[in-house]
Amino acid sequence: MKHQPIKRAAIEPAPAALKRMRLVATGLLVAMAALFFISRALIGAYPQDAPFWGFVRAFAEAAMVGGLADWFAVTALFRHPLGIPIPHTAIVPNNKERIGDTLALFLRTNFLIPGVIARRMRRLDVAAAISRWLTDPPEGAGGRFRQGASRLVAQALEDLDPARMGGVIKGAIGARLREAQAAPLAGQLLAAAMREGRHQPLIDGALRWAAQTLAENEGLIRQMVSDRAGSILRWTGLDETVANKLIDGLDKLLGEMVDNRAHPVRLRAEESLDRLVWNLQHDPAMRERVEAVKEELIANPAMQSWLEGLWEAARAGLLRIARDPEAAMAGQLGQVLRQLGETLRDEPALARRINRFTRRAVVGIATDYGDGIVRLVSETVRGWDTRTISARLENQVGRDLQYIRVNGTLVGGLVGLIIHAVDLALA
Structure with missing residues (x-):
């Protein structure tokens, strides 16, 4: 089997929230280390306060251990800690193919089953949603959806190669x-x-x-x-x-x-x-x-030129609508779309047919192309280089993992206090 070349995608920068939480977790660990050395020095300098500083040192010492342990665990998910190839570290990069296969299998067994999709689609009133969107919903969720969809459509149209697409349309x-x-x-x-x-x-x-x-x-x-x-x-x-x-x-x-x-x-x-x-x-x-x-x-060359220009003309018109959906909805096109939305709202039989058609279409896509979608997910993850998959996963869950580091530091410190108190009680 011929292997697909690895895609060396540009590494996505870490989100600002992840950077802030990483600084907080690291700063807390550094603070515990400083507190440990300070309390250790003060125990000798002020013997009369030794019990108090003993508790402080126990808290800081255990917090350091907990923080370092969780830092190691979090780092080991995505890379070798300190660059040292310790066994069972860099778990995500070393298991990316298994991750891709597992994710694809999860999608196939939990989402792309025709029966599951049919049950979920029965709860969706697609015709009503289209009607509300076409009849100019108030600003809010509908307005944000329209703007987001418009940006998505505009980006997709801009990314299409006009020359190649024009040739396809002409052909x-x-x-x-x-x-x-x-x-x-x-x-x-x-x-x-x-x-x-x-x-x-x-x-x-x-x-x-x-x-x-x-x-x-x-x-x-x-x-x-x-x-x-x-x-x-x-x-x-x-x-x-x-x-x-x-x-x-x-x-x-x-x-x-x-x-x-x-x-x-x-x-x-x-x-x-x-x-x-x-x-x-x-x-x-x-x-x-x-x-x-x-x-x-x-x-005839004139006809060929006209056919090639069909896509560019259509693309330009769609781009105008996508870039300014409110202006498009205010013109004749908007009037036609609003009338269509009102028809969907006022004609239950038509709405039922649209919902039934949509449900059957989605179920049919899952039945016919479910394996292809699963294979696409698996092959896409397999095709990512290790740095890309590590960066993408860390950007998605890294903020929560930094909370684990913070919690590990604080919980470790509390456990240290408890152990120190028990040790004094038993002494």
């Missing part, structure tokens, strides 16, 4: 476009539009555009008629008459086709559309031509 969309049969789809859309008469306004618009184009190019038509007419027609001026008749006839024809949807020429145009619909859906030659055009469009 995915291009593959989808190539898989789709454009001709049958276009034929079905056109057939549906014609059944409902939605093509009629398009034909009207095309005819009006043709009439306008004819009016704007009368001079060009007259010139073409004049160029093609004989010298006799130009000499007698009949070329102008022919041009006028031609222009008037075309203008009248276009006007009649706009006003009369049962016009014979217009009906023949619709028959041509019917043939086009049939050819798009059933004619192999037509399909090949449409597919060839589609491939040319996809391969």
Whole structure:
């Protein structure tokens, strides 16, 4: 089996609270050592006060022993005390692989069981939580959650490589476009539009555009008629008459086709559309031509550039929303989201479906990917170098461990007092 390279991550700095508690515990140990030597000296200097200073020395001596013992125990968890490789020290670094396996097994047996997840998910009203979040909850937990989630989303979007992600999006969309049969789809859309008469306004618009184009190019038509007419027609001026008749006839024809949807020429145009619909859906030659055009469009550099820019445009929009969620919620998007939240709040049937879908999705993820999640945890911990895992664990629990040092020092001192008192009583 090929071993994964160890990740030399940057060592996380110790939190300020841990540093303070470490200073307190160490300072208390130093104070006990100073108190021990002071009391020991004062016993000889002031014999009359020897019993009192005896108790002080006993307390300080036992506190030193307790503090040193707990310092050794706490230090031995993460490193060799004083750098000396004493057996059974540096426990966490020497057992990181077993720790990773144990943590992964703990997650698998206690959290990633479908039955456990299903029971827990039944207690969660995901739809209600989404509704409250979308309908602009008051400042507090909801507001903090929104800000935290927004920062998380913004960080994730900023960390994504735009060039690589753009290439992925371009490839995915291009593959989808190539898989789709454009001709049958276009034929079905056109057939549906014609059944409902939605093509009629398009034909009207095309005819009006043709009439306008004819009016704007009368001079060009007259010139073409004049160029093609004989010298006799130009000499007698009949070329102008022919041009006028031609222009008037075309203008009248276009006007009649706009006003009369049962016009014979217009009906023949619709028959041509019917043939086009049939050819798009059933004619192999037509399909090949449409597919060839589609491939040319996809391969066009302008189209490729547009596809690459889709992700960056979407990413920029999402970043704007994530960086300023309140502004986004105040605009049209916010209005849409609030309406969605109100719908979830007011439609119990929809809320139940969302909760059921969420529960099934989470249970399905645990069933299908539970082993993968466990393996990811185990391999991640295994991949950490010993300094990284020691630093991360110490940063998480080190403050409590320093309290153990403080308690050990004080409890040791109290035990020393008790032992000294018993010793005097038995003497």
